[in-house]
Amino acid sequence: MPKVVIVGGGFVGLNAAKGLGNVSNLEVTLVDRANHHLFQPLLYQVAMAGLSPAEIAAPIRSLLARYRNIRVLWGEVQSVDLAGRRVIADFGELTYDYLILACGARHAYFGHDDWEEFAPGLKNLEQATEIRRRVLTAYEEAERTKDPAHRKRYLTFVVVGGGPTGVELAGAIGEMSRFTLAKDFRHIDAAQARVVLLEAGPRILPTFDEQLAARAVRDLEHLGVQVWTQSAVTKIDAHGVEIGAERLAAATVLWAAGVTASPLGKQAGLEVDRQGRVIVEPDLSIPGRLNVFVAGDQALFTHQTGQPLPGTAPVAMQQGRYLARLIRRELAGKPRVPFRFADKGQMATIGRSRAVLEIGKLKLSGFVAWLVWLVVHIYYLTGFKNRLLVVMQWAWSYLSFRRGARLIVSKEWRLPGPASPTATQPAAGWSSPEPISTQAKP
Amino acid sequence: MPKVVIVGGGFVGLNAAKGLGNVSNLEVTLVDRANHHLFQPLLYQVAMAGLSPAEIAAPIRSLLARYRNIRVLWGEVQSVDLAGRRVIADFGELTYDYLILACGARHAYFGHDDWEEFAPGLKNLEQATEIRRRVLTAYEEAERTKDPAHRKRYLTFVVVGGGPTGVELAGAIGEMSRFTLAKDFRHIDAAQARVVLLEAGPRILPTFDEQLAARAVRDLEHLGVQVWTQSAVTKIDAHGVEIGAERLAAATVLWAAGVTASPLGKQAGLEVDRQGRVIVEPDLSIPGRLNVFVAGDQALFTHQTGQPLPGTAPVAMQQGRYLARLIRRELAGKPRVPFRFADKGQMATIGRSRAVLEIGKLKLSGFVAWLVWLVVHIYYLTGFKNRLLVVMQWAWSYLSFRRGARLIVSKEWRLPGPASPTATQPAAGWSSPEPISTQAKP
Numbered sequence: 089m090p091k092v093v094i095v096g097g098g099f100v101g102l103n104a105a106k107g108l109g110n111v112s113n114l115e116v117t118l119v120d121r122a123n124h125h126l127f128q129p130l131l132y133q134v135a136m137a138g139l140s141p142a143e144i145a146a147p148i149r150s151l152l153a154r155y156r157n158i159r160v161l162w163g164e165v166q167s168v169d170l171a172g173r174r175v176i177a178d179f180g181e182l183t184y185d186y187l188i189l190a191c192g193a194r195h196a197y198f199g200h201d202d203w204e205e206f207a208p209g210l211k212n213l214e215q216a217t218e219i220r221r222r223v224l225t226a227y228e229e230a231e232r233t234k235d236p237a238h239r240k241r242y243l244t245f246v247v248v249g250g251g252p253t254g255v256e257l258a259g260a261i262g263e264m265s266r267f268t269l270a271k272d273f274r275h276i277d278a279a280q281a282r283v284v285l286l287e288a289g290p291r292i293l294p295t296f297d298e299q300l301a302a303r304a305v306r307d308l309e310h311l312g313v314q315v316w317t318q319s320a321v322t323k324i325d326a327h328g329v330e331i332g333a334e335r336l337a338a339a340t341v342l343w344a345a346g347v348t349a350s351p352l353g354k355q356a357g358l359e360v361d362r363q364g365r366v367i368v369e370p371d372l373s374i375p376g377r378l379n380v381f382v383a384g385d386q387a388l389f390t391h392q393t394g395q396p397l398p399g400t401a402p403v404a405m406q407q408g409r410y411l412a413r414l415i416r417r418e419l420a421g422k423p424r425v426p427f428r429f430a431d432k433g434q435m436a437t438i439g440r441s442r443a444v445l446e447i448g449k450l451k452l453s454g455f456v457a458w459l460v461w462l463v464v465h466i467y468y469l470t471g472f473k474n475r476l477l478v479v480m481q482w483a484w485s486y487l488s489f490r491r492g493a494r495l496i497v498s499k500e501w502r503l504p505g506p507a508s509p510t511a512t513q514p515a516a517g518w519s520s521p522e523p524i525s526t527q528a529k530p
Numbered sequence: 531m532p533k534v535v536i537v538g539g540g541f542v543g544l545n546a547a548k549g550l551g552n553v554s555n556l557e558v559t560l561v562d563r564a565n566h567h568l569f570q571p572l573l574y575q576v577a578m579a580g581l582s583p584a585e586i587a588a589p590i591r592s593l594l595a596r597y598r599n600i601r602v603l604w605g606e607v608q609s610v611d612l613a614g615r616r617v618i619a620d621f622g623e624l625t626y627d628y629l630i631l632a633c634g635a636r637h638a639y640f641g642h643d644d645w646e647e648f649a650p651g652l653k654n655l656e657q658a659t660e661i662r663r664r665v666l667t668a669y670e671e672a673e674r675t676k677d678p679a680h681r682k683r684y685l686t687f688v689v690v691g692g693g694p695t696g697v698e699l700a701g702a703i704g705e706m707s708r709f710t711l712a713k714d715f716r717h718i719d720a721a722q723a724r725v726v727l728l729e730a731g732p733r734i735l736p737t738f739d740e741q742l743a744a745r746a747v748r749d750l751e752h753l754g755v756q757v758w759t760q761s762a763v764t765k766i767d768a769h770g771v772e773i774g775a776e777r778l779a780a781a782t783v784l785w786a787a788g789v790t791a792s793p794l795g796k797q798a799g800l801e802v803d804r805q806g807r808v809i810v811e812p813d814l815s816i817p818g819r820l821n822v823f824v825a826g827d828q829a830l831f832t833h834q835t836g837q838p839l840p841g842t843a844p845v846a847m848q849q850g851r852y853l854a855r856l857i858r859r860e861l862a863g864k865p866r867v868p869f870r871f872a873d874k875g876q877m878a879t880i881g882r883s884r885a886v887l888e889i890g891k892l893k894l895s896g897f898v899a900w901l902v903w904l905v906v907h908i909y910y911l912t913g914f915k916n917r918l919l920v921v922m923q924w925a926w927s928y929l930s931f932r933r934g935a936r937l938i939v940s941k942e943w944r945l946p947g948p949a950s951p952t953a954t955q956p957a958a959g960w961s962s963p964e965p966i967s968t969q970a971k972p
Contacts, residue, residue, distance in 0.1 A: 149715065
């Protein structure tokens with residue numbers, strides 16, 4: 089019986105598995121380091137205390153429970169033996185007839201890995217809840233400090249990277265400051281918080297139409313966000329950021345720039361580009377190995393337009409479904425066809441009532457664009473229950489301007505400086521040891 | 531203008547603050563180490579992946595935002611200067627005219643603080659999510675291990691303490707094993723999980739009627755829980771527990787026995803009993819200081835029945851409201867009256883469709899009792915949105931036997947033993963450094 093091994097339970101892995109579910113005479117094993125599938129486009133909502141983790145994530149084995157030919161194993165694949173047709177994971181080995189690598193991407197700090205401690209990225213739930221804690225804690229610290237310089241630093245938030253993720257984070261912090269938290273504090277005016285979005289290039293949202301990007305800038309400014317272009321960060325430390333000769337004192341810095349693929353591709357001896365993405369053929373296989381595929385953010389696919397496909401959710405979803413179809417067809421003796429991406433466009437939200445959206449020649453902005461964004465994301469959200477909960481949570485939050493999940497949980501994070509001596513231990517890092525990247529998602 | 535300082539944002543603090551909200555010419559400051567108020571009776575639901583943290587917790591400053599005379603400060607009170615009428619917190623000092631200490635209780639391990647690492651208690655969200663992680667991880671480890679002895683240990687869960695909290699935790703794990711996870715695994719039969727509830731005394735639920743307690747035992751056994759009475763734990767380590775000469779190999783041990791009050795009472799030089807509870811007068815004040823009150827789990831009140839009032843939510847709520855009324859009356863020149871607790875009874879659930887309930891002479895069990903429990907807890911859950919979300923979450927979970935929040939997030943926890951070499955770091959502890967206790971809650 090042919091065996092398919094899928095490494096990664098994200099958009100590629102989940103869709104590939106579903107497409108192979110209950111196919112007769114086929115055994116599928118999916119391995120992931122996390123027990124849950126994450127709907128990454130909404131991860132910034134968790135980071136900004138708008139949604140709870142369980143509203144955008146579901147256990148992988150639950151999602152695949154109905155397919156008796158699929159088993160899910162929680163673990164980490166550490167290397168691939170191409171000749172021996174097996175993957176080596178922390179719990180043991182798995183042999184395969186077909187292998188799909190879809191381990192995604194992580195943040196990169198342009199060689200400055202020491203920045204990671206001070207500027208978390210947004211790629212998984214641990215980081216999202218860490219960011220949430222830092223942002224909420226900053227307001228609490230600002231409320232109780234008597235030092236005006238400290239207060240100013242606590243009320244300064246810097247987001248590095250002007251792609252969709254950075255725009256969404258900055259807009260959400262601006263909106264939180266101006267609306268959600270407005271009445272909750274007595275010593276600070278949360279609306280006085282400074283939110284600065286730093287982009288190294290000449291404009292934010294470089295992949296979008298210029299006018300849409302300009303509209304986004306105006307919408308951000310309405311939420312109190314300052315957009316600094318041509319501002320490449322040269323240093324990040326506990327006190328803030330440096331942009332060349334300039335310095336911003338900020339308690340909270342978030343990283344939404346710089347991306348690199350999972351190191352597994354390189355570890356497996358595959359040919360990768362500078363960002364670690366594995367170069368794949370038109371059918372997503374690796375050169376010389378028809379039964380090994382790489383897809384999603386981990387792959388570099390240039391055969392359609394000459395340019396790499398972006399690391400976005402629709403690309404990953406389509407590639408996952410394509411691979412399932414390819415394997416089913418091949419088992420039935422049919423030939424392969426190349427992968428073709430059907431471009432569904434790109435979107436970015438600014439706060440809870442504005443967005444910019446571009447699909448081919450269609451360009452939308454404002455509230456209409458946000459409604460379209462809402463419908464699309466709810467549609468794709470995995471699982472009916474999640475959809476219902478998310479709609480309810482947002483409806484509540486939208487009508488009342490309250491953010492639903494404003495909890496500070498777990499490790500505290502404190503700035504060095506006039507230390508607040510507390511019994512709980514300050515910790516400035518988080519659990520994942522590798523640098524992680526953020527990839528622009530619609 | 532008189533100042534009231536409230537230390538602790540639990541049931542006492544929140545209700546006291548609300549009772550003093552918008553009272554003219556009164557300034558209230560509430561301090562808590564967490565930014566959120568926690569509905570503790572439902573904490574075990576978070577631990578058992580039935581609810582998300584945000585469904586049972588809300589930011590304190592949100593709950594009190596509408597009262598302009600109340601400010602909320604996030605911080606930790608470290609000592610009390612009774613003569614100088616001030617509390618010293620990590621962020622500075624606060625002077626008071628009235629002081630309410632309501633810091634709650636924490637776990638105690640009968641002198642064996644080293645047990646805490648292996649047997650977390652359930653008193654806050656950090657512990658609840660840690661327990662959730664350990665329980666879910668145990669199933670994942672069982673699924674992927676090839677060693678039968680390991681599998682057995684991973685599928686063995688021990689709950690120490692036969693009060694309501696222990697009963698609720700054990701019943702929930704039993705139910706999760708038999709129903710929720712039944713179809714999700716391929717190598718294990720989750721229903722074969724062993725759940726053992728250890729009680730040192732002659733029976734579980736010692737404060738309940740004997741017949742109700744016997745009914746609870748039968749309901750637990752239907753969920754696959756073994757109830758061991760007269761079984762005092764003598765040792766807990768990474769491999770399991772010892773009960774005298776017997777030994778149980780268990781990957782997951784949960785602590786629901788042993789309680790001690792917050793150390794602040796003793797630190798402030800107040801008279802405390804052996805469990806650290808502050809001895810209070812009939813009006814909840816401390817001897818010799820009419821303007822300093824201690825209430826909730828942190829207080830020892832024996833004036834009504836000769837026995838201490840239990841550390842439960844209704845006691846705390848009523849005391850909080852009482853104190854607000856006392857202060858309001860006193861400011862209007864009226865005399866004090868002693869505190870009288872209106873006993874609302876006690877309850878404990880067993881799984882999601884059974885409970886035992888005792889109010890005075892009324893004794894209920896089975897599904898009817900569970901319905902009453904449901905209505906009562908939803909009614910008292912803070913905030914309309916939370917209520918609606920919780921009802922929806924439970925309705926979904928009840929109808930589909932799925933548990934809504936089965937996410938493994940954050941630090942991994944691994945047993946020592948044939949170590950799984952992974953890149954992420956194992957961590958056997960969690961963030962709070964002080965031992966925490968669990969207090970029987972209805």
